[in-house]
Structures are given as structure tokens and as C-alpha cells.
Amino acid sequence: MTNFRHTSFAALLSLSVLPSAAFASFTDPVDGRFDMGDYLADNAYGFLPVPIIITEPAVGYGGGVAGLFLHETDEEKETRQRLAKESLDGGAQLIPPAMTAVAAAGTENGTWVIAAGHRRTWKEDSIRYMGGGAIGHANIDIYNDFGGLLPPDKAFKFDTETDFAVLLQQIQFRLPNTNWLLGAKQTWSKSTLESSNGVIDKTLQFMDLDETNNSGLGLVLEYDSRDNMFFPTKGYSLNADYMWHRKEIGADHDYDTLSIEGQAFVPIGEKWIIAFAGSYDSISSDETMLTPTSNPYIDLRGISSFRYQGDQVATAQTQLMYRIDNRWTILGFYGVGHTRNETTGFDLGGCLSNCFTSKTSSTTVDAYGAGFRYQIARRYGLHMGVDLGFSDEEQALYFTVGTGF
Template identity: 30%
Template sequence: MQAQSKFNKYFVDSTDHAIDVSGFLNEGFGFLPVPILITEPAVGYGGGLVGVFFHGQQKKRVVVDSTSHLENSKNLPPVLTAVAGAMTENGTWLAMLAHQGSYLNDRLRYTGAVGYVSPNLTFYGGSGLEAGKYEFNMKGFLTFHELLFRPVAKVPLFTGLNYVYFNNEVTFDTKIPEIGSLENDNKLGGMNVVAMWDSRNNTFTPTKGIMSATEFGVFDKALGGDNNYWNFNHRTYFYQPIIKEKLFSGYRLNYAAKWGDSVPFYELPFISLRGIQALRYQDHHALTLETEWRWQFVKRWSVVGFAGAGFTAPKIDEFDVSKGNYAVGGGFRYFIAKQYGLHAGIDVARGPEVWAWYLTVGSNWFR
């Protein structure tokens, strides 16, 4: 009876008696072990484990002016720490420690990670190489840190900096016995100025609001790298409910560009869509458009449908809308943590070349 009582306290919502992990996450006394199921076509099937620690209960933000139309979200983004390890069938593996937090009544946000990664990927040509499949491994120590500050308490505008460093060893498999493998050490060090507007009502599975962020910066030898080039990235996610508590829509725009004389091939922007392998379509400029609709048809269960298009070009004025790459798909969601607005489920997608499926926890548009 005691065990049953604890299970109900941590894993059952008392309002509808459905499975819900909000109670466990709110306790803040240990890590929640979450299995990782990797289905990314670029690295093959795999798995791992992530331990997520939620630092205390979900909290409300103290609103200065409740009449302001800008005060959309009153939930503070959760403070969490995660330890992860994973491996896939093609030999890709990673080990990572990450932290994300909102502090001082959401005036300050920090995201950071340190880890060691070793992905086995395929480069499909471009940037001076003929089209083809070039298999390679990149491995090394990786760290990322971003600090954002909200200047005006009642306006959801954040500004700040982020920094990334990757001590990377790249190895190409030539598939020619006489040559063997080609190896090259290449360090990356870059810093970006960031401006972000975030009026989403939830950071996990938003249903209303806008998240729009722009990054502009430089990768330079003075920042610890071996290459000098410029970086620009803009992403906008817009969420709009269509039928209250039933039908929700989302829209995504992502534009990325890197330019200079020494942009590493693996740093070239690429189309990022469910149903398209990572790094499959790359160039110095990449534009991605996507929409997703979710229908919560019964209690905690939802079905989703999504469609997207991506375009790449060597220069910004050379985009050709007639040569896009498209992907469509659908899936389902279960409302697994009501107090955090967290949905989880499975998606199946079809791109120009392959079928793929994904385990989705929260929003697929995570950054």
C-alpha cells in the first residue's frame, strides 16, 4: 500500500488519474533516467541513457504588470542538469554533461554543455569537392556556453553571447587500401552575439507565442580555432492555437549562413528536417521552412502532422525555389507531464530519399 501510494504521488495525476511524471520531476531528489532512442538516418539506429535532474518544482514568474500584452508566459523555464551517453550502429558515440537554467525571475538564462563526441557521418560533396559520398569520422572535446540577459523585466527580449569550442580530429575513409585513411586535426573556436524574443507559453511543447533568435559572430584563431570565417543564424518559431485545447499549429523558419575563405566542410549549413539525413544537403546558405499541426483528440492523446521544405545555395542571391527538398510526416503525442506542458511521442517522416522515424520528447524545434 505504501509503494502504491508513492507511485500515485509521483506518477499519477490526481485530477484525471492518468500517468503523469510531473510529481516526480517536482521532487528534485534525484535523476530521472530517460532512455535515448536514436533513429537519425545519418548515423543509424542506436540508443543510450540520459539522467535528467530537475532542480525543484516548476515555478511561476513574478509578473510586474499583468495587464501587459507582452506577458504571455508566466511559467519559468525549468532549471535542469543532464548527463548523457549514447552509441549507434555505425559506431557513433557521445558522452555529455549539460545544464540549462533560468535565474533572477527569468532575467538571466544560461545554457551550457561539455562532452566528447565521435560521430561517423557522410559528406555529399560541395565546397570544392565533386558530388559523391565521402565517409568520415570527427571526434574530440566539445563545449558550448550561452548567457542571455533580459534588460526589461516585462519585455521578453534577451541579449547576450555564446561561445563554442571543438577540438576536432577528422578522419576520412578513402576506401583505397594503398592510401588508407586521411586524418586532419582541426579546432573550432567561435563567439556570437545573440538577440532573442521568447513569448512562448511553454519551453517544452509550446502552444502559443513566438521564439525568434538571431546569432551573428565569428570563428577565429584568436578564439581558439584554426579557421577564420563568419557565422549567421536566424530561427523563428510561431505557435498559434486554432481550436481551444484541441487544435494547435506551429510554423518554423530557419536561415543559416557561413562565409569566408576557410569554412570547414562539416560546418556548412544544411537542411534540417525530419525525413532528411543530417548533412545531406549542404552549402554556404541554407533555408528551412516547416509547419506542424497537432490535434488533441482525446484526453492526453494527440496526433500530429508536419511538412517542410529546404533550400541551399552558395550565395544568398542564388536560391532556386524550384530546386527544393521536401519532407512530410506524422505521429502521435502523449501529455506526459502536465505541470511542465511536456508531450512525448513518435514521428514517421518521408524525405526525398528515405523513410525515417523519431522519438520526440517536447518540441522537435528544440533550438
């Protein structure tokens, strides 16, 4: 799924300056609303321009620009256009077209990124491929509660600066006559890490964490019965991947990661939709120290990225949506996240049996908010919108393109 989490609905304002826009109609022939479906389909270089507005608390305010290109054959365009004229939801349920996304953005704290990705399917969606890469610089604060010795709101905070390059690709094959897909995933990254805190910086160098190469191979399992990948109104999805990061394939550290994410969209009558989402992420390793950003974190609207990390992280969300009409949808959401850490410490009093003891700590936080979506390209079911999320410690705006959550 193409998901620009921090993109702006103000993209509509940029259309007037696009040279090729003069040859496209931005009025839907069926409902008479503003729509970019014809522009995306009928221009050789047509794309959805998306000015990026970043309000992520972890990196501060910022902005940039992104472009979403959709690639269709003439036959695919004609079929989608015909169905779109027959009904308000027509065309959106067809197999998603191939697409390419490019983006560049930066924030006030010096974080910046340039990224590109491509997604394509073959043989009636029996084969799916996704690949992409990014380069950038990230300034992110990391929090440590020293194995539960400090309360979550008093956790020790230190800054990190990371230069990185990332590549990933994934291929999946559909099990015949089912909604299940099985595939493989490859990731590679190279990064440098430092901190303005002298003690932290020397520790990173001593532990050989100041420069890191990472390489991983894994298996991917997916179930997908959603009616639309951009903004589902019914159906279910499940994504699970297990990754092995090993020195034999180019990684500096050996560790395994497990990631499971599921979503459900249930219509309630003609106007209401209730949605549920859950995730579980874990990391396991025999090594005593990994880079501070390796551990999974609670990813909920209203909570800073990397604010709450753990060896195991679980989240649960629910979202209630009301479709005012075929274009506008308003929504409210609530989510809760839980982290669990197991740390090993030195216990002098227990040295008669075992000098080292394990201690488990956990943190639970919640977040909530509201937002809206506007269907910007009806024939594709593509929506744009804004969410405002709150938690006990902060709040943030999220500008979205192509996502139900």
C-alpha cells in the same frame, strides 16, 4: 529548450525498476492519468529517465540512455503543484525550472557520444544561462555535387570519421518589461578527421583539416512569448546568433556564421493548433577550404543530417496539431529546405580578363510526416512522443522529449 531529438516514449517502461519510484505516485490526482510530475518534484534525486532510440539515417540505428533532472526550490514546487491542481494547464505556464540533462548513446556504424548540459534562470527569468559539453566519435557520409556539376541524387559521397570534444556556454539578459533577450555565446571544439577514401584522406591532411581547433565568440538575440518552453500551444519565438571564429581566440580557421530560427504557434479553436517554423543559416570565409562538416545543412525530419549542405541553407515548416485531450496530441507536418553554394573555378578561356569565375548552385528538397505527443508531466507541460518523417530518398523515426517540432 531541452530537446532530445532521438529519445524514446518507452521511457515509461523503465520506471518500474527505479528504487526511488516506490515513494512517488504516478497517477495524476486531477485527471487520473499516468504522470511523472510528482516523481520529478518530490524526490531529491528524481529525474526523467529516457532510453534513447536513434534512427537518424546519417548514422544508422542505435540507442542509449538520458536523464533529465529538474531543480526547484520548495516554494517553486508548492506554487506549481497548487496551480496544477486548479486546472489541467496550471503550472505549465510558470517560469521553467532549472534543469540538467545527461546522455550517452551509440549507433551501429560506430558513432557514439557522451553529453551533459545545464540551464538556469535568475531574477524572474531576467537572466538565462545555458552551458554544456560533449565528447564522441562520429562516422558520417558527406556529399559533394562539385558546384552543381552533378545532380543532387548523383552527388559524390565519401565517408568521414571524426573524434571530437565540444564545449559551449551562453548567457542572456532580458530587456526590461519585454520578451526580448540579448546575450553572448562562446563555443570551443577540438576534432580529428579522416576518411577511408585514400584520396580524400590525403587531401584532408594536405589542407591541414585532419586536426582542427575551433573557437568562437558571438552575439545572441532572442524573442520568446511562448506559453511553455517544452511544448508550446501559443506564442512566438525568434533566435538569432552571429559567431566570429578567429585564430586570435584559438581557432585554426577564420570564418563567420549566422543562424536565425523562428517559430509560431497559433491556436485554432479549442482543439486545433497550427505551427510554423523557419530557419536560415550561412557561413562566410576568405579561406578556400574548411572542414566538410562546417557548412550548415538542411535539418528536417525525414532527411539525413549533412545530406544537403550549402554556404546558405534555409528551411520552412508547417505543422498541424490536434489535441485529443489534455494528454494526447496527434500532428502532421511538412517542410521544405533549400541550399545555395557559390564556388570559384578556373576558366582558361576567360584568362584575358579573369581566370577565376564564380558559379552558383542550389538544391531544394521537401519532407513530410506525422506523429504524436503524450504529456508525461502535466505540471511542467513536458511532452514525449514519436514522429515518422519521409522524403523522396528515405524515412526515419524521431523519438522526442520537450519539443513542439
